[in-house]
Each structure stands twice: as C-alpha cells, then as structure tokens.
Amino acid sequence: MTKSLLRNAVYACATLSLMALPALAADPFGTAAPKRQSKGTIIVGSANFPESQLIATIYAKALKSAGVPVETHMNIGSREVYIPALIDGSIDLLPEYSGSMLTYLDKNATASSPTDVATALKAALPKGVSILTPSAAQDADTVTVTQATATKYHLASIADLKPVAGDLVSGGAPEWQTREEGAVGLTRIYGVTFKSFKPLDEAGPLTLSALVNGQVQAADVYSTDPSMAADHLVALSDPKSLFPAQNVVPIIATAKVNPIVIKTLNAVSAALTTDDLIKMNVALGNHESFNEVAKDWLKAHNIK
Amino acid sequence: MISWITNPQHWTGSDAIPLLIGQHLAYSAVALAIAVLIGFPIGLYVGHTRRGVVMVAGTANALRALPSLGLIVLLVILFGPVFASDLAFLIPCVIVLVLLAVPPIMTNTYAGIAAVDPAAVDAARGMGYSSLGVLLHVELPCALPLIFSGLRSATLQVISTATIAAYVSLGGLGRLIIDGLAQRDYFEMVAGAVLVGALTLVVDLLIALASRFTLSRGLMR
Numbered sequence: 001m002t003k004s005l006l007r008n009a010v011y012a013c014a015t016l017s018l019m020a021l022p023a024l025a026a027d028p029f030g031t032a033a034p035k036r037q038s039k040g041t042i043i044v045g046s047a048n049f050p051e052s053q054l055i056a057t058i059y060a061k062a063l064k065s066a067g068v069p070v071e072t073h074m075n076i077g078s079r080e081v082y083i084p085a086l087i088d089g090s091i092d093l094l095p096e097y098s099g100s101m102l103t104y105l106d107k108n109a110t111a112s113s114p115t116d117v118a119t120a121l122k123a124a125l126p127k128g129v130s131i132l133t134p135s136a137a138q139d140a141d142t143v144t145v146t147q148a149t150a151t152k153y154h155l156a157s158i159a160d161l162k163p164v165a166g167d168l169v170s171g172g173a174p175e176w177q178t179r180e181e182g183a184v185g186l187t188r189i190y191g192v193t194f195k196s197f198k199p200l201d202e203a204g205p206l207t208l209s210a211l212v213n214g215q216v217q218a219a220d221v222y223s224t225d226p227s228m229a230a231d232h233l234v235a236l237s238d239p240k241s242l243f244p245a246q247n248v249v250p251i252i253a254t255a256k257v258n259p260i261v262i263k264t265l266n267a268v269s270a271a272l273t274t275d276d277l278i279k280m281n282v283a284l285g286n287h288e289s290f291n292e293v294a295k296d297w298l299k300a301h302n303i304k
Numbered sequence: 305m306i307s308w309i310t311n312p313q314h315w316t317g318s319d320a321i322p323l324l325i326g327q328h329l330a331y332s333a334v335a336l337a338i339a340v341l342i343g344f345p346i347g348l349y350v351g352h353t354r355r356g357v358v359m360v361a362g363t364a365n366a367l368r369a370l371p372s373l374g375l376i377v378l379l380v381i382l383f384g385p386v387f388a389s390d391l392a393f394l395i396p397c398v399i400v401l402v403l404l405a406v407p408p409i410m411t412n413t414y415a416g417i418a419a420v421d422p423a424a425v426d427a428a429r430g431m432g433y434s435s436l437g438v439l440l441h442v443e444l445p446c447a448l449p450l451i452f453s454g455l456r457s458a459t460l461q462v463i464s465t466a467t468i469a470a471y472v473s474l475g476g477l478g479r480l481i482i483d484g485l486a487q488r489d490y491f492e493m494v495a496g497a498v499l500v501g502a503l504t505l506v507v508d509l510l511i512a513l514a515s516r517f518t519l520s521r522g523l524m525r
Contacts, residue, residue: 171473173486174483175483175486175487205381206377206381
C-alpha cells in the first residue's frame with residue numbers, strides 16, 4: 001500500500017517535471033530567471049495589434065537615434081501577457097492606452113478625462129513601473145457619423161446630436177446598449193437618445209459597412225480607424241468625457257528611466273496626434289512595413 | 305436560467321421572447337419555402353430523368369461546406385451599398401439559410417425518386433401513364449418518406465443556424481445568445497440556447513406528425 005503510494009508519487013513527480021520542461025523552454029520570457037539586460041539597453045515591446053507595434057517601432061527608432069541601445073520584442077500578446085513581462089524585466093518599454101491600462105490595473109476606476117485618467121493611472125501603477133508624459137493622440141471609442149450626416153445636421157460634438165438623435169439609428173457592439181460608456185451614458189450625460197440601436201460588431205467591418213451605407217447614421221468607431229480618412233467619417237468630440245480617455249503613453253521600467261530617454265519619448269508623444277495615427281494606419285493597411293511608416297513619421301517630425 | 309425565461313420582463317418590449325421566437329420562425333420559414341422552391345423541382349427532375357446527377361451531388365456537397373457565419377458577414381458587406389434599409393441585413397440572412405437548406409431537400413428528393421422500385425415505374429408505364437403521370441402518381445408518393453426526412457433535416461439546420469441573424473443586427477433567438485455573451489449575462493445566453501433547442505424539437509415533432517398523415521400506409525409497413 002505504502003509502496004504503491006510512493007511509486008505513484010514518484011511517477012507524478014516525473015510526469016510533472018517532464019511537463020514543466022517544454023513549458024519552460026517554450027516560455028519566451030523565461031519566468032525562472034528574470035534577465036534585465038546590460039544596464040543601458042532598453043527592450044521595447046508591443047501588444048499584438050498593428051497600431052501598438054507601430055508606436056513601439058517609433059519609440060525604438062527614436063531611442064536608437066538618440067544613442068540609447070535598444071532591443072525589440074514586438075507582437076507579444078494581450079495586456080495580460082505583456083504587463084507581467086514588463087514587471088519581471090523581460091521587457092522595459094511599451095506604448096499603452098491610458099484608459100484601458102487604468103481599467104486593467106483598477107477594475108473600479110471611474111476617471112474619464114485625459115488628465116484624470118493620467119493621474120489615476122500614475123497612482124495605480126505597480127512598483128518599478130512608470131509612465132512618461134501622455135501624448136494627445138488617442139485611440140478611443142467615439143460616436144462617429146459620415147461627413148454627409150455631420151453637414152446635414154451641423155454636428156461637431158456629441159452634444160449637437162441631442163435635438164436630432166430621434167431621427168437617427170445608431171450601431172455598435174451588442175454591449176453598447178447596456179453600457180455606461182454607450183447608450184446609457186449618452187442618455188444620462190448628453191441627453192442623447194437614438195431612434196433605435198442596431199447590434200453589430202465592435203467597430204469592425206459590419207459596423208463600418210452599415211455606417212458608410214446608411215443602415216445606421218451614427219456608430220461606435222475607434223478614433224484611429226483607417227476608415228476615418230478613407231470613408232470621410234467624422235468622430236464627434238466628447239466634451240463631457242463620456243468615453244474614458246485613451247491617450248497613447250509610454251509605460252516603462254522605472255530602472256530604465258534617464259534624462260535622454262525622457263527627452264526622446266516626450267518629443268515623440270508631443271508630436272504624435274490622432275490624425276497621424278489614422279494616416280499611419282492607412283499606410284499599414286496599404287501593406288507598408290512598420291519600419292517604413294515609423295521612419296517616415298520620425299523624418300516628417302524631425303525627431304532624431 | 306428557468307427564472308430568466310419566466311421573468312415577465314423578458315416577455316414584453318422589443319426583445320420579448322414571443323417576438324424573438326416569431327422572428328426566428330419567420331426567417332426560417334421564408335428560407336425553407338425558397339429552398340423548397342429551388343431544391344424540390346431540381347430533385348424531382350434529376351431523380352426522374354437521371355440527368356445531372358453528378359452536378360447535383362457536387363453542388364450539394366459544395367454548398368454544405370460553406371461556413372454560414374463567414375458568408376453572412378461577407379454578404380452583408382457586399383449588399384450594404386445596394387440597399388440603404390434593413391434589407392441589407394435580411395437578404396444576406398435569408399440567402400445563407402437557403403443555401404443551407406437546399407442540399408438536404410434537393411439530394412433527398414433526388415434519392416427518393418431514384419430509389420423507387422423500377423418494377424412499379426414499369427408497371428405504371430405499361431398501364432399508359434405519361435412521364436409526368438409516373439412522376440406524380442407513382443414516383444413522388446413512393447419517395448415521400450425520404451423527401452420528408454430531407455425537409456426535416458433542412459428545417460433542423462435552418463432553425464438552429466437562424467441564430468446567426470442576430471450577428472448582423474437582426475432579431476430571432478440568436479439575439480439572446482449574442483447579447484448575453486456581449487453583456488456577460490450568461491443566464492440570458494443559456495436561455496437563448498435552450499429556447500432554440502426547444503423550438504427545433506417542437507417543429508421537428510410537428511413535421512414528423514405531418515409526414516405520418518400524408519404518407520401512404522403501404523410505405524409505412
């Protein structure tokens with residue numbers, strides 16, 4: 001009895017260690033041994049979507065030309081993967097979106113305006129991680145209409161929708177109907193209630209097709225979507241900050257912060273605008289490479 | 305889940321359960337009617353004349369391989385510029401369901417006709433039946449069991465797949481599943497899934513009963 005227990009235990013240990021071996025080998029960050037690189041080198045990472053990789057490429061190139069040794073580790077994954085990697089030292093620097101990052105760190109966060117979000121984010125950051133000055137560029141939810149609709153009803157801000165929303169159909173992801181940052185908040189904060197709502201996808205092809213072709217007149221679209229330029233869409237301004245600000249902000253291992261890094265990344269953040277992101281997303285959509293698009297932008301803004 | 309379904313709030317308004325069931329059945333019925341109009345005559349023709357067997361089998365198999373969800377999104381984007389109204393969502397939805405329902409109806413009709421005892425057909429010819437007479441009075445009645453089973457499997461597939469209408473902003477019971485998922489209301493999701501299952505079973509039972517009353521007694525033995 002005891003013998004068989006012991007034997008089972010040995011088997012179990014052997015199996016576990018066998019299972020653990022490939023897992024360790026497959027872990028790109030080597031959880032067992034954090035490896036802060038030689039002192040000055042900054043490892044730039046990015047999330048697994050094009051815009052994040054593009055901004056990370058811009059950071060890396062700007063730092064490189066400022067004389068900072070840089071390594072890149074692009075396309076890592078979701079926040080759930082890359083934030084732990086940032087904390088354990090596998091990567092040092094990432095572009096982030098202030099509002100989403102704040103919600104990731106604090107599920108109950110209520111800050112909404114750019115400054116409030118930045119302040120709350122600073123307070124919520126884990127130890128050893130800092131943010132630099134946020135850029136004005138945002139990739140946020142917006143209430144978006146076509147240029148034709150904007151002209152017809154004289155729309156510039158969400159508030160302008162109030163008298164005409166009863167004639168318009170809105171569209172977006174199904175959760176828009178019941179979310180504060182959606183139909184609920186539009187009514188509560190702006191007094192805007194649309195004639196009806198069409199549940200489509202999350203600022204994806206269905207929503208854009210319905211908006212451009214007139215099945216809906218207003219839709220939730222991300223502010224840096226390439227269609228903003230390609231299909232002449234107008235993102236209505238959000239003066240009462242219904243949607244949490246999503247400013248692009250460098251998030252960095254505190255140990256790697258130094259005056260040159262601050263100066264370089266602040267220059268990038270100061271020059272970057274939402275319109276730039278739209279244009280660069282259009283270029284990426286036309287199969288231009290990250291390197292090319294990043295290089296062109298840096299050149300145009302004279303950041304060396 | 306049960307309490308979600310029995311909650312009176314869910315029986316009124318724009319997302320009332322009876323309304324969603326009605327929409328669900330309407331999409332399904334329109335699609336099935338069109339599918340019968342297309343699949344049934346082709347099946348009869350091919351079964352009777354034995355012409356185009358390879359083409360029917362090939363087409364049916366190709367149609368079965370189409371991914372409904374991908375197709376409906378593609379069609380909505382293609383039809384978007386054509387119709388400014390909700391037709392841009394309705395027509396793609398019906399097309400997808402029709403494409404789903406045609407293969408079982410068409411192939412079962414064909415197979416049913418083709419499997420009729422040749423002796424019966426020869427006897428009918430010998431008694432002076434015209435070609436159409438043979439088809440309508442001998443082949444069709446004998447093929448009915450298989451035709452009904454094709455209609456049944458088409459109906460089941462269409463009712464369960466009509467949930468994707470909700471993915472492109474339309475109604476139907478898929479609304480509960482998709483909204484429930486998006487709003488993390490898992491009771492709503494499960495309620496939607498259970499209602500679709502129940503609806504499918506009820507309709508299946510009705511078709512089974514209908515086939516019982518229309519089939520020739522001789523075939524049931």
